[in-house]
Amino acid sequence: MVLPLRPRPEHHPQQQTPLWPERFRQLAGAVEDSRLRAFYQGGVVSADTPLGEVPFVALDLETTGLNPRKHDIVSVGLVPFDLQRIRCRDARHWILKPRRPLAKESVVIHGITHSEVRQAPDLLGVLEPLLESLAGRIVVVHYRHIERGFLDAVLKRRMGEGIEFPVVDTMELEARLHRVRPLGIWARLMGKKPVSIRLADSRTRYGLPYYQAHHALTDALATAELLQAQIAHRFSPDTPIEALWL
Amino acid sequence: MQAEQIEILGFLGQYVPFKGLPEKTLERVACHVEVGYYRAGKQIFAFGDEIHDLCMIRSGAVEIYRRNGELYNRLDEGDLFGQMGLLMNNRVRLPAKALEDSLIYFIPEAIFNELYEQFDEFAYFVELDDSTRLRHAVSRSEDSNELMLAKATALVTREPVTLEMTKTIQQAAQKMTEEGVSSLLIIDPQVAQKQQDPDEPANMVVGIITDRDLRTRVVSTGLPLQTPVAEVMSSELITLDADAYVFEAMLTMLRFNLHHLPILDRKQPVGVIAISDIVRYESQSSLYMVRSIFRSQNVEELKALTDEVKACFVRMVNEDANSHMIGSAMSVIGRSFKQRLLELAEEQLGPPPVPYCFLALGSMARDEQLIITDQDNALILDDRYDPALHGDYFERLAKFVCDGLDACGYTHCKGGIMASNPTWRKTRSEWQQCFADWIETPNPEALLHSSIFFDLDGVWGKTAWAERLNRFVVRRARNNRRFLACLARNALNRTPPLGFFKNFVMEQDGRHKNSINLKRRGTAPLADVIRVHALAVGSLARNSFERLDDIAKHGIMPKGRDSDLRDALEFIAMVRIRHQALDLQAGREPDNNIEPENLTDFERRNLKDAFQILSNAQKFIKYRYHPNR
The missing domain is CATH 1.20.120.330 (Nucleotidyltransferases  domain 2)
Incomplete structure (x- = not known):
């Protein structure tokens, strides 16, 4: 008897991935904020668009902590790319003034200090250029719950309206390979550890260089490179975007 | 303002030609980089593709091919490719393929052009012609030492003092006293009139007379003061071209044991260099080394000098001498060891029963000797040589020299190409016949020896024989296509x-x-x-x-x-x-x-x-x- 794979809903895009082009049209008509409306009006590629034709933007946020409901964003880095090239020329990086205190522990991680954020703008001050950079592109992140969760939560807090968009999650793509099923008891007894799907470890598996982590722009670049590598090894430029996005 | 790419910036700055560019420029380059990932085996560029970026390998490895598919180069982290295409109408000339999974940084053409225009070092580096870059490397290291590369003319402090050949030795001595010089160039004004081709400048200098000549050839022999200078001057004049370097002047003087060396510019004398002029330049050099060699009284004393030879070598390298200078100096030193050993051998064994010429072969003959080298040498014997009568003498002479050289660090030749090997002690006619045979029927052995025997130089005895043998060899070889083809x-x-x-x-x-x-x-x-x-x-x-x-x-x-x-x-x-x-x-x-x-x-x-x-x-x-x- 063949045992079915244990269903893991978050790894089955079909089950919860909205029909994104349709969803964007709805949202464009529903939102109050003009910047959000412009973003949704930018639209989204259709589900059957081959990866080779998809415009992407890699996005990374550094935050004061891990909980979108309690913590805030300290910096945003993004870099647009496609399957051929990552374009640093159009990369953006902002340091922001969080509305929640900058905890010592997080300063250690992202290296952004109190004096730097004191001069920095609030997220709303850069929302327009930020959304312009994202509009019309598929956002690529490593671990979607941070980027998507935080942007949605902090916008809701500030303007009463959140944000939704499709993402390609490079961590989830690694999980599809290495987290298909949990390690069996035998493997665990043998001292086997699950394969790490963190950004740096995943990059190493594709022969990508080591980059210093936790700088939003560098992490965005690192994520873009990782997606290019994942597609080069496991997909093809003809694979439709719906096989990847969530 | 563009976002700062810390990782890219840090990487670029580690490698030439970006290393050393101003920080602001590097930041600008880093902000404009494009990045692409190539899986192992993936073609990055095909021949004739359009190219608009300079490519730098961030990680992985890339193979570059010639058009015919032959491997041209294999590059890894930090290496560049694509510059040739950028400089050649934006067409890829050498296809590139990822050998390993590779991440490539692409520097857009506009930025490349800016760097190319603004920074000479960058331009030299990416210049399409590899040899241009090498030229730059060679000349840059040469520029660094003005002293070693001073032209001989820099030592010339005054116009040469000349005297017509019809004048007397007394007039010569008077002129030298008046002018305060230790040598006179002797000229023949008629040379100019005899000259056929008016465009070709005539060399009127026919000889030189020095203080020493007056002492040794005039005073000590009691010649009358009215003797024409032409009778006592040195007429087989060794001169140096005005383009020559100080070190060449030094080596020429050492080699021919000269104290005065006339410098000619298009056959016209422009000055005379005295050995004291050079000593000022070369206080602690091969000059002293050579003197010590000739002062040594036995093999033991010669052997004691080997450390100094090494020190002399290191000193020249540290003074940024070029390879020609070092090779020549080491060869002069090696030649001096041979000469002194032969002098010592003749003192011990008595004068040679028939004339001979001791040959240096290979790198020493080419003036390209370095610090570790084995000895390659041979003997040319007079045609009157009779093995029964003279064989023993030359065997002992050769053994003395070759063992002596071995003791002084010039190890015995493993292939046995040494004068101590009876095969390589031949008479003049035997040598001619031997070379003629090699050239006529280039067998593998002859070709094997070609890199040694076809570079020959007389160091002692009848050195003119070596010159004649060399001319014979060149004449024969030049006209023999088959031999040249085999040698090639x-x-x-x-x-x-x-x-x-x-x-x-x-x-x-x-x-x-x-x-x-x-x-x-x-x-x-x-x-x-x-x-x-x-x-x-x-x-x-x-x-x-x-x-x-x-x-x-x-x-x-x-x-x-x-x-x-x-x-x-x-x-x-x-x-x-x-x-x-x-x-x-x-x-x-x-x-x-x-x-x-x-x-x-x-x-x-x-x-x-x-x-x-x-x-x-x-x-x-x-x-x-x-x-x-």
């Missing part, structure tokens, strides 16, 4: 590697090795190639650089190739020399092997270019010297 084929036996990859030497077939013998794989095959051309144009020179001068005059190579070869030889020789000097300074036994991890980036890159030039030169002689052409 033989010059392809030792090939250079393709370059370096990570910490390995990469062979033409893509294999990796841990080290490379720079003599066997670099300077020796270069000297072989140059010898083939030199014999073909009838050059009597033995030094590879001088041979190249002669070759250039005949225009048998495409334009610029001769100077490419010169640069390649200079660069490979200098890397070899510098690494031997480093070994000596660190107390290690120097050798000809180089491990890539001990090479600087600069050396790796330029060595690769030099190997390429050698490889091309080998292809060229294969095509040029064909038995049926």
Whole structure:
């Protein structure tokens, strides 16, 4: 008897991935904020668009902590790319003034200090250029719950309206390979550890260089490179975007 | 303002040609980089593709091919490619393929052009022609030492003082006193009138007379004061061209034991250099080394000088002497050891029963000797030589010299090419016959010996015989197509590697090795190639650089190739020399092997270019010297 794979809903895009082009049209008509409306009006590629034709933007946020409901964003880095090239020329990086205190522990991680954020703008001050950079592109992140969760939560807090968009999650793509099923008891007894799907470890598996982590722009670049590598090894430029996005 | 790309910036700054660019410029480059990932085996560029970026390998490895599919180069982290295409109408000339999973940084053409315009160093580096870069490397290291590279004319402090040849020795002495000089150039004003070609300047200088000549040839022999100077002057005048370097003046004076050396510019005397002028320049050099050699009273004392030879070598390297200077100085020193040993041998064994000439062969004859070398030598004997009567004398003489040289660090030749081997003690006619046979029927043994025997130089005794033998050999070889073709084929036996990859030497077939013998794989095959051309144009020179001068005059190579070869030889020789000097300074036994991890980036890159030039030169002689052409 063949045992079915244990269903893991978050790894089955079909089950919860909205029909994104349709969803964007709805949202464009529903939102109050003009910047959000412009973003949704930018639209989204259709589900059957081959990866080779998809415009992407890699996005990374550094935050004061891990909980979108309690913590805030300290910096945003993004870099647009496609399957051929990552374009640093159009990369953006902002340091922001969080509305929640900058905890010592997080300063250690992202290296952004109190004096730097004191001069920095609030997220709303850069929302327009930020959304312009994202509009019309598929956002690529490593671990979607941070980027998507935080942007949605902090916008809701500030303007009463959140944000939704499709993402390609490079961590989830690694999980599809290495987290298909949990390690069996035998493997665990043998001292086997699950394969790490963190950004740096995943990059190493594709022969990508080591980059210093936790700088939003560098992490965005690192994520873009990782997606290019994942597609080069496991997909093809003809694979439709719906096989990847969530 | 563009976002700062910390990782890209940090990476670029580690590698030439970005290393050393101003920080602001680097930031600008980093902000404009595009990045692309290529899976192993993926073609990055095909021949003829359009190209608009300079490519830099961030991680992984890339192979570059020639159009015919032959591997051209293998590149890794920090290496660049695509510059040739950018400079050549934006078309890819050398296809590129990812050898490993690779991440490539692309620097857009606009930025490339800005850097190319603004920064000479950058432009030189990416220049499409590898040999141009090598030229720059060679000339840059040469610029660094004005002292060693001063022209001989820099030592000339006044116009030469001349006297007509019809004047008397008394008039000569008076003129020298008036002018306060220690030598006079003797001129023949009629030479100009006899001159056929009015465009060709006439050399009126027919001799030189010095203080010493007046003392030894006039006063001590009691010649009448009215004797014409023409009778006492030295008439077989050795002169130097005004283009020559101080070190060449020094070596010429050492070699011919001269105290005064006239300098000519287009055959017109422009001055005379005295040995004291040079001593001021060269306070602690090979000059003293040579003097110590000649003062040594026995083999033990000579042996004690070997450490000083090494010190002299290291000093010259540290003073940034070029390979020609070092090779010449080491050869002069080696020659002096031989000369002194022969003097000592003759003191011990008595005067030779028949005249002879002691020959230096190979690198010493080419003035390209370095610190570790074995001895290659032979004897030319007078035709009256009778083995029964004279055999014993020359055997003992040769043994004395060869053992003495061995004791002084010039180890016995493993192939037995030494005067102590009876095979290599021949009479003048036997030598002529031997070379004639080699040239007529170039058997493998003859060809094997060609790199040694076809570079010969007389160091002692009847050195004119060596010159005559050399002329005989060149005359015969020059007109024998079949021999030249065989010699050319033989010059392809030792090939250079393709370059370096990570910490390995990469062979033409893509294999990796841990080290490379720079003599066997670099300077020796270069000297072989140059010898083939030199014999073909009838050059009597033995030094590879001088041979190249002669070759250039005949225009048998495409334009610029001769100077490419010169640069390649200079660069490979200098890397070899510098690494031997480093070994000596660190107390290690120097050798000809180089491990890539001990090479600087600069050396790796330029060595690769030099190997390429050698490889091309080998292809060229294969095509040029064909038995049926």
